[in-house]
Amino acid sequence: MQARRGPYRLYDVDCLTQAYIAVKEKGMSIRKAALSYDVPKTTLIDRLSGRVGIDVVRSGPVTLLSLEQEALLTKHIQTMAEVGYGYSRQETIDLASDYAVSLGLRSKQNPLTDRWLYMFLSRWPELNVRKPRSLEVARAKCATRVAIDKYFDQLNNIMVKYHIAAKPHLIYNVDEKGMQIEHKPPKIVSGKHNKTQAITSGRSKIVTLIGCVNAVGHQIPPYFVFPGARMLDDLMEGASPGAAGTVSLTGWSNTDVFEYYMKHHLLKYLPPRSPNEPVLILYDGHKSHVSLSLIEWAKEYNIILFVLPPHCSHLLQPLDVSCFGPLEMAWNALIHRYMRESGGCLVTRYEVARLASRVYSSTLTPSNIQSAFKKSGIYPFNRNVVPDHQIAPSTTFTDSEAEVNTPMVSNTKACETPSAEQFFEQRGGKILQNVQKAKKSRNTLSKIIGGMAITEDDILAQIKAHTDKYGPSKIKEKKSASKENNKKRKQTSPKASTSNSVKKPKKVLESSENCDSSDEEDVPDSEKCVVCKHFSPDRTKRPFIIIVSWGQCDQCSGWVHLSFCTHVKSIRRGDAFLCPSCNDQLQ
Incomplete structure (x- = not known):
């Protein structure tokens, strides 16, 4: 029986480095250093003799790229992934192949393979293959460090001014969530070789859920916006206590719907207020959330409306940060189970309120809501809650050189040749050098209300x-x-003449108004109407008609003005047509 091999490399890499330094600099003997630092003697001798580099930590042949070269490649891959333009597996292989060719270590006819990639990933555990989250270009541009710092400055000023920084029961967040009836099926357990499928309800209009929470962890009953023209009582059947709803033509919220929600639904759940102790409500700056009548009403009822910076809700809005994500996952799972247990019944707008109320109550828990306010830096107040890597994509759109952040080559200049640095600058330079030009500024309302208390x-x-x-x-x-x-x-402007067109198999000519001014004498008789003997019909009878259609008789092959010189107005493909003269002869 073959003996089982023991674990690979029982010694610590740091201990090997310390033993190497002890022999080289302190004059310690090889045998004593190996015993003191618990490393194999032969391994230490290989490092001291130069047969194996001190930085090599695994056995086997020498890698194609050196440790410094792979470190530079790793840093470049991480930087491009952070700014939102990462490399796929094949792109990483192509990048490394071109890099090796530029260093003279590989030929173009002999590129690297998948095996190199997986060995490279095993050597650098800080790298892995993952599916990135999609980020809209507007969010990537607007989520800058300057905009976020300005927002926290204004938020801190409002909290200090009205003494609500230590009063979480007075801090609220309102946001909408579209409840898709065509759900995204969750992962299921199935046969290994089966092509799994999941039944959905099909595409339909969206039902909007308006939710609200405060920093203590309390939730306001949901408010639904159904697609339709008339609100029916059956739409709210089975909803949680306190829930309400309305209708809009599209199912989305608008200015009137949001204003009604604030004045008639949310207001009755807010705590008592006074000019010295108002309620702070934060929400995004959608145009339906900002109206002069709503602002005047909020000032009258001692409510501070604070608008988040534009396109930054994925970082700063509590409901988006930690609440609506679990709600969407629970919604998809619940719809999937409902369709299975109901025998394949489709989900319509009449089931949305009942099912959505269940996931709304189960996912928006006090601990989840409190974590959302903490993660967004609102309560407890923390202006440093957004890390640099989350706003790294915005650095590729800035026009100022002072905001350029290219850590790709800053720490590796001493260990790599200029040609290698130039190689990576060429491959990712347009992104890393921030070459986007500043566009003409637009006079949008978001520039005024973004990150401000509009009251x-x-x-x-x-x-x-x-x-x-x-x-x-x-x-x-x-x-x-x-x-x-x-x-x-x-x-x-003069009107352009319309060329005559022919319909097949029945020939029908079309002429524009300019045909009235055409010289009748220049037109051959074969092209004139066989009834009125003119090319252009009499327009005084029907001045509203602009285009004149022609029809060709099947018997005499003569042309006739349709709708003018015959009761026939149009000829379809395959229909028989006779001019009035031929038709009278047959009768």
């Missing part, structure tokens, strides 16, 4: 000024003016 007097004045200058009434005036200008241009 403050100075912000409210700016909102009113922006509404007066760029509000819906101004947009309508611009659109009406542009329409009038387009009409004038159409009236003054």
